[in-house]
Amino acid sequence: MTSPRVAIVAGARTPFVKAGQAFAKLSPLALATHAVRGLVSRHNVDPAGIEAIAFGAVVPERGKPNIAREIVFEAGLPASIEAQTVSSYCITGLRTATIIADAIARGRISAGIAGGVEWLSGADPATFCEPTTGLSMGEHMEITRKQWEIPRTRQDEIALASHRNAVAAADKLAAEIVPLEGVAKDSGPRPDTSLERLATLKPAFGADGTITAGNASPVTDGASAVLLMSEERAQREGRRPLAFIEAMDYAALHPDEGLLMAPAITVPRLLARAGLKLADIDLLEVHEAFAAQVLANAAAWERGWKGPATGRIDWSRVNVNGSSVAVGHPWSATGGRILTTLANEMARRDARYGLISICAAGAMAGAFLLSRR
Numbered sequence: 001m002t003s004p005r006v007a008i009v010a011g012a013r014t015p016f017v018k019a020g021q022a023f024a025k026l027s028p029l030a031l032a033t034h035a036v037r038g039l040v041s042r043h044n045v046d047p048a049g050i051e052a053i054a055f056g057a058v059v060p061e062r063g064k065p066n067i068a069r070e071i072v073f074e075a076g077l078p079a080s081i082e083a084q085t086v087s088s089y090c091i092t093g094l095r096t097a098t099i100i101a102d103a104i105a106r107g108r109i110s111a112g113i114a115g116g117v118e119w120l121s122g123a124d125p126a127t128f129c130e131p132t133t134g135l136s137m138g139e140h141m142e143i144t145r146k147q148w149e150i151p152r153t154r155q156d157e158i159a160l161a162s163h164r165n166a167v168a169a170a171d172k173l174a175a176e177i178v179p180l181e182g183v184a185k186d187s188g189p190r191p192d193t194s195l196e197r198l199a200t201l202k203p204a205f206g207a208d209g210t211i212t213a214g215n216a217s218p219v220t221d222g223a224s225a226v227l228l229m230s231e232e233r234a235q236r237e238g239r240r241p242l243a244f245i246e247a248m249d250y251a252a253l254h255p256d257e258g259l260l261m262a263p264a265i266t267v268p269r270l271l272a273r274a275g276l277k278l279a280d281i282d283l284l285e286v287h288e289a290f291a292a293q294v295l296a297n298a299a300a301w302e303r304g305w306k307g308p309a310t311g312r313i314d315w316s317r318v319n320v321n322g323s324s325v326a327v328g329h330p331w332s333a334t335g336g337r338i339l340t341t342l343a344n345e346m347a348r349r350d351a352r353y354g355l356i357s358i359c360a361a362g363a364m365a366g367a368f369l370l371s372r373r
Contacts, residue, residue, distance in 0.1 A: 003105040004230035007241030008370070011340025012039035012178050013224035016186045016328035019120040023181060023221040028061040031180075032117035033074040035223040035333075038178030039113065040075070045227060047076075049237075051109035053083045054099040055225075056092030056116035056332040059123045060085075067117070090289065091250070091358050091366035092116045093224065093335020098366075100228045101245050110233040115225035116332030128219075130361055133255055137289065137361065138205040138216060140259035145210060145292040147258070148299055152210035156198040158291035159215040159325045161315075163193040166322025172348075173321060176340050188218055189326045215291040220328035224336030242343035243354060243370040247274055252364040253306070260293045262365030263357045264300035268307030270355075270367045277311040282351035284317050285342045287334060287358040288324040297357065321345060334358065339368070346372055 013035050017023050023031065032055060040047060055068035064070050068083035088095045093116040100112035120127075129136050145155075166173065166189035174185060193214070203209035204216065234241050251265035258264075263286075271277060278284070278301065286294050301310040321341055324334060335358060342354045354370040 004107060004232060006101040006104045006245045007229050007231050007234045008243050008245065008339060008343040009227045009229050009234055009239050009241060010039060010043040011176060011224065011226040011336060011343070012042055013176060013333065013337055013340065014180050014222045015177050015183045016188065016220050016222040016330055017183060018187045018328070019219040019221050021187065022183045023119070024121040026119065028057050028117045028119040029064060029067055029070055029074060031119060031221065031223040032067060032071050032115065034178060034180050035115060035225040036071055036075050036113060039225040039227055042178065043227065047078055049111055050077060050081055050113060052100060052103060052112035053081055054086060054096035054112070054114050056086040056088070056096045058087055058089055058092060058118060058331045059120065059127055089360035089362055089364065090287065090331050090334060091360040091364060092332035094358060094366040094368060097226060097228065097335060097339060098248055104228060104230050111229045113225050113227055115223065115336045117223035118330035118332050119221050120219050120330065121221050130255065130259060136205065137259065138211050140255070141290045141292050142205050142209045142211055144258045144261060144296050148296040150292045150295045154295055155210060155215040155291035156195055158294055159198055160193060160195055162288055162319060162322045162326040163190050165320055166326040167191045169321035172344070173341070176344065186327050188328045189322060211290055211292055215325065217289055217324040217329035220330045222328060222330035222333045224333040224340065226336045226339050242347040243372050245368060246371040247369040249367045250364065252362065255363045257363070258296070259361065259363050260289055260359040261296060261300060262363055263297045263359050263367065264306035266365045266367035267301055267355070267357050268304070268310050270369055271310055272308055274369055276353065278313055279311050281353050281355045282317065282349065283320060283342060283345055283354040285323065285338045285354065285356045286318055287338065288319065289329065289359055291325060293359060297359065343370060346370060
């Protein structure tokens, strides 16, 4: 007896907005509810057919420890929907998708919503430090950047590509965004960015550093939601899947080995399990916590640092619609954004394989392999 294939049917999100700006007076529940309502209304989803919701938040809303359940009530969805909340740093959005996908694959449900929200406008500053070390993410990345000898110029090139790709993809991204508070697009992508402008920015984590506000992801508010269904359920409803979740992987290492270097384990392991190399991947989405982290992860894959060497990266296939440096990074919402954007792009190109890699605080990582065959 084979397991049902898990289809990515649709996704929606709020605009991703720099913390302290347009969404500063909202709340995690308000943002999350807006994303879920937008998903349901925009894609003509019958609420009675939603069987489960898994939602995530790294920074919880006071008095709402299970925000997933509050979303059910606030959005006016059927009270019969089971709901659970997850917190796993930047891979939270992938974790919620895994919960729903596993439930579908086991035949327990046939449709559910996965998502995440972050309202960093209200976050305690201590939230931005690694609990076990007391260092910020940027300070950790400066250590890794030195170990992997990542030059400033290459970081700025990655950042520039992120902005240029996001600006060029504005219309495509707009189709995934549900406007809120008069905002209809992400606040981050900058059409006027250049290598010359990026080069003028001062280091953010020490005078001898190379990480700047220009080549790191901004502190951002936002929420995302993704509708997953069994292949049979999607066919029954006349929906054409954007892509299927082929495989998933998670891993962790000690922070001393590099706080954001666990993708060195997940990506080679996932590819090896599927019998693939990076050259077989049509579209690669690498979350950009920092441009330096993207480059260090890529070097680890190519060299075979924590697993079999994956082959060289074709950078023309990486983050073709921009990523977190430009678009923003509301921690728990990033996984849903990437799943939606990648699945939509795969459908547009009829691409066979798409790969997602997301690093996370706590020295963890998650990776997804999507397919359209």
